[in-house]
Amino acid sequence: MELAEGDGCLLTGRLSLRTHPWLAGHAVGGVVLLPGTAFAELALHAGESVGCDHVDELTLHTPLVIPEVGDVTLQVAIAAPDESGRRMMTIHSRGEGGSGGADASASAWTRHAAGVLSPAKDDDTASYELLAGPWPPVGATPVDLNTAYDQMADAGFAYGLAFQGLRAAWRYGDDILVEARLPEEVSGDAAAYGLHPALLDAALQGTGLLSVAGPGTPVVPHVWNGLRFRTHGAVSVRACLSTLGATGAAVCVRITDDTGVPVASVDRLELRPVDMGQLRAVSVSAGRRGSLYAVQWAEVGPVPVCGQAWAWHEDVGESGGGPVPGVVVLRCPDAGADGGGGGGVGEVVGGVLGVVQGWLGLERFAGSRLVVVTRGAVVAGPEDGPVDVVGAAVWGWCGRRRLSIRTGLSSSTWTPTSTAALTPMPATRPVWGLVWMVGVWLRWWRVVSRSWRCVVSGCWPHA
Template sequence: EYWVRHVREAVRFADGVRALGELGVTTFVEIGPGGVLSTLVQGCFDDGTDIVTVPALRADRPEPYALVTAVGQLHAYGVSPDWQALFPGARRVDLPTYAFQRERFWLDVPQASGDVRAAGLGAANHPLLGAAIATADSDGALLTGLLSLGTHPWLADHAVNGTVLLPGTAFVELAIRAGDETGCGWIEDLTLELPLVVPERGGVTLQVAVGPEDESGRRQLSVHSRVDDGPWLRHATGVLSSAEAPSAAELGAWPPAGAEAVDLTAFYEGMAAAGLDYGPVFQGLRSVWRGGDDVFAEVELPDGSAAEAAAFALHPALLDAALHALAAGGLVSLDDGPALPFAWSGVVVQAAGAAMVRVKLSRTATGSVALAVADGAGDPVASVESLSLRAASAEQMPGAVGGDQLFGLEWTPFTLPSATDALMIESVADFDALRGSEGTPDVVVVPCPAGSGSETADRVHSVASEVLALVQWWLAGERAGRLALVTRPGDL
């Protein structure tokens, strides 16, 4: 009798579904060979109604796989299945009682490098540089390298205003290595002209050039980079010297007598709020004291990076973390934005490979900062006669490499005009009528197509293709009017 009425009379499927909705039903499971009714249920409710429809079986999938997938979807939407009925004999397993450590156990693949001697080059033997060669027309040198987040993942822990930058201390490391190559024992001057953005994908080629030695033992230095086949950009210039280096600065008694300890609780959270987002490798500040115009600090690389320190003269993350004490101790204000190293003078490294250092930072008469760096025993590691910093705005970051721009998503409210000022089109298919007509209304309102295909990915591709074709046609005609594409929940 039921099926006779089903064939002869109105099915009233929509009325039945709406009646369930009025009773508070929000989750529908289709028991059948496909998902046709699940799609129809969606159309029985007004736009904006939050309902869930899940087909138990799909024509193109094995039944066990489809059924378990359906139960999993229902569980994700808040339904509580009878798991014992679904998996007879299964038992519950307690989760660990500790917080997840997010510790990775993947083996690190060593960076592969060929024998650069086959190309007429010499090995640079440095983590940031791969090859070195003496220039033919002078007694200068050229060192090259390739940086990327894949080969140097620790660089991702140094972001300024949301952009990963090669830290200014890395330029000091490059200059020191260039000085070792050409017999220059210290950096007389190093000026950073342009930030070096490390791209999210791919790499950036480095080129460190050292010129011939003049009568006073000085050599001109420059650091350039480029992405792919883009233009070369100059990031730093400086002067290396083979003359006698300045004497090492002394730290004195440690911990400093009479100095006031600085509370570092939430320090790096505050730095992130100012635009300096440091990851674990660069969060090396351990203790800070303040005394007059001097700030004292203890800095240490994390355990995972300490082993790498031996390959550097002075690990950039270690020296960068030492500079964080300027903000912690009040010698530098971040009110005008992130402050980045700009000009270095009198940089000398006395002992290479440190993983933990003590540092004294002092304000000079010219407003710059002097640094004295020592190891845990107080023996000199490095010193800087003068360091000047500059505020870096967010506007300076996007164009730093290759003219790349950072785009953001912004929603602009748009009020539909009256029917007299706009042409309201029922569907994209109706748009063909406008394509054959002359003239364009001020505003043409078109609903987003629903897309075709049973899978979400297929519908997304279909919608994207139709909308792209529509927008391309609209722009090709250089029309004065505006095209408004209206999307609604459930379009896909």
């Protein structure tokens, strides 16, 4: 987006585990973070849009927490060029649709990174001879990686499959040589990036072998200097990691594809240890919008939920005179069923309302519980599809009316296995939403008086 005044530029976008599920594989200290390599990709992509495909400097300030549910809005702001063509840039984010329930417009913007972009330099002196020659080079000593990811997990890095791309490593003098390849799950996305962040991250995982911050100390990128991509869409790479300075807290990075063609270079990459306490504090602030409380969904195994007889509501009926079991299940139609669903929001909510009113008005149901089952009414995880508006309306109405004396929660498909018990089977999709247990254990006069007060005062919602 070009600005109305000046020669600056603003790029915007959104991130979430729904649109970029591979990000879930980058968890540090139990918190899903946008990897530092993704910030590098963002900076270079933004720079290329204004003719600056070289990152002179990129400093990462604050971790960007990816929430389990909801989106993160990104802004990459690029200033007007100075006399030498260099441009200042910043990367900000703001959460939306998080579990904290705060209005997105009230969320403050957080600055995560700032840097300087410039046009490509002609005097590039990066050397790739070691990576372009015989591989691995003569004299390189193999490093055992059989337990590498287990050791990283013990140090606080829980890498998912997308980030487990480190295939081999060698010691060559004071340098570390690595081979990395994108797993099949994400290799199809390689062409969309200059260098896929998961692949670049896998190549940089070799820094753990350099002990730049001491044995067992997790480190992350902090300051990038002289970053440039030379080709796009690589799936398999070779990398040479060389320590810089006496402390070894920085490395020089050279990357080629598996044929020796240059892919990327970083003149200097400073690393820093991870402060797990600070990371958890950032997670609470960013993921929960400042609240100490949030809704978390837990998957439930196949356990019986009741030990008494049950029946479908349509089998029992309201006008029949037969016995009523202890549990009666009302299935709520969803918008996705049969393409057209079981009716509009108003029709379905009105139907459920009529059933509940009838239930409270008949004495034959006094000893039973009504279970209203919705499907897809809420998003229980990042892999879930869009919310079913019909089910969500019923789910919300039941919650507002507080008709339930006892509530049950399930993320499984409810399937009857006998006439004596109602047992959830292993989780399948689509997810069954919240199961509202509508109890009438109160004495009849309290139920009647409550229903009568709601009707008289006009509290019943209308579609």
